[in-house]
Amino acid sequence: MSVQIPLRVVHGDELNEAVLQDQHGRRFSYLRLSVTDVCNFRCNYCLPDGYQCHDQQQPLSLAEIRTIALAFARMGTRKIRITGGEPSLRKDLTDIIRTLKATPGIDTVALTTNGYRLTHQIRDWxxxxxxxxxxxxxxxxxxxxxxxxxxxxxxxxxxxxxxAKELGIKSIKVNAVLLKGWNANELPEFLAWLKNTQVTLRFIELMQTGDNAEFFDANHVSGEKVREQLLQNGWQPRLRQAHSGPAQEFSHPDYQGNIGLIMPYSKDFCSSCNRLRISSQGKLHLCLFGDEGYELRPLLSAADEDLICQRIRELLLGKKATHFLHDGQTGAMQHFSMLGG
Incomplete structure (x- = not known):
């Protein structure tokens, strides 16, 4: 259940004094914004039985999304990533991108998609x-x-x-979840592809969620093994960029593409956390594997940016130092389409 933290009335100018920061010294300039929990894929590590509708509540409206962007931008957020489920299932996705891009203070608008409608809609995006x-x-x-x-x-x-590359989108990343019985032996094929393809390929460790424990036990692969292979074959670590996610990135002079590793089970993974999450129902999640989330929708409906900022700052004081995945604690996360990973 969500912890109820009372609101403390403050003046608007207080809200602009500093970017979002928690009690562990981590600063948050990156927001992952889910616009739907619906997905049309049936990935075996996420929704093997397909999407099951459990909530009839409508996802965030364009007006509510605009209010979220304005509030977070006031508190130092500079990058917003649109996630799902599958965001392209929303007919107004192009309007959402345009609205976020027009928000003062937001420098970068990113999108994570399964690519199902990529050829049809990338021009508009x-x-x-x-x-x-x-x-x-x-x-x-x-x-x-x-x-x-x-x-x-x-x-x-x-x-x-x-x-997308022809249209001038310069930062393109491809995500691949490492799965022991499915793709863990495909590193040579991926490397051959990167030889002449200018993208960043990111291998993501399979993470345990509330409904995939058996699949996790059978298919989890440590990203450290891939990291060792890369270093042995001349790949070099790259400097982490501002507002970047938690990936460790590597480059090689003989390859046009780069490689990233997202290893949530590695030591000190949470120490570089710089992101918060908003669900498609308007709840603030301090961690992908945290509790149920904190309701912001009444404040969004009122479009009261001062109270929204105040509420987020106070809730952030309760963010924990780590996600406790090593202890098998997955929080409220049943599957990744709930929050887009």
Whole structure:
């Protein structure tokens, strides 16, 4: 259950004194904003039985999204990533991108998608101001891709990435969840692809959620093993950029593409945390694997930025130092489409 923290009335000018910071000294300039929990893929590590609707409440409206962006921008947020579920299932996604990009103080608008509608909509997204694109591709083998996701869309998604590059979206990342029985032996194929493809490929360790314990035990692969292979083969660590996520990135002079590793089970993973999350229902989540989330929607409906900022600052005081995944604690996270990872 959410912890109720009483509101303390403050003046508007107090809210602009500093960026968001927790009691552990971490500063938060990056917001992951879910605009829907609906997804049309059936990835075996997330929604193997497909999306199941459990809540009839409507997702955040465009007006509520605008209010969130304005409030977070006031508190030093400079990057907003649109997540789902699958964001492209919202018919107003282009308007959402345009609204976020027009928010004073927001420098970067990013989107994470499964790529299902990439070739159809990337032109509109680029024209609306999209800066960064993340696409999920868990295998470069069409048969394996279909086995993991439930869709025969690999070639179309790859074509969409090429189109995004032609349209001038310079920061393109491809996400692949490491799965022991499915794609863990595909590193040579991924490396061959990166030889002449200018993207950042990010291998993500499978994380345990509330409903995948058995699958996790059977398929978890440590990213450290991949890291060791990269270092042994001449890949070099890259400096972490401002507002970047937790990935450790590597480059190689013989490859056009880069590699990133997201290893939530590694030591001190949470020490570099710089992001907060808003669910599609308007709840603030301090951690992907935290508790149920804190209700902000009544404040969003009132469009009271002062109270929204105040509430977020006070709730942030309760952010814990770590996610406790090592202890098998997954919080309220049942599957990743709830918050977009």
């Amino acid at each position: 680029a024209a609306a101001g999209l800066d960064q694109l993340n696409v999920s591709i868990d295998s470069l083998d069409p048969k394996q891709f279909r086995a993991i996701t439930g869709h025969d869309k690999l070639q179309e998604i790859l074509a969409g990435i090429e189109l």
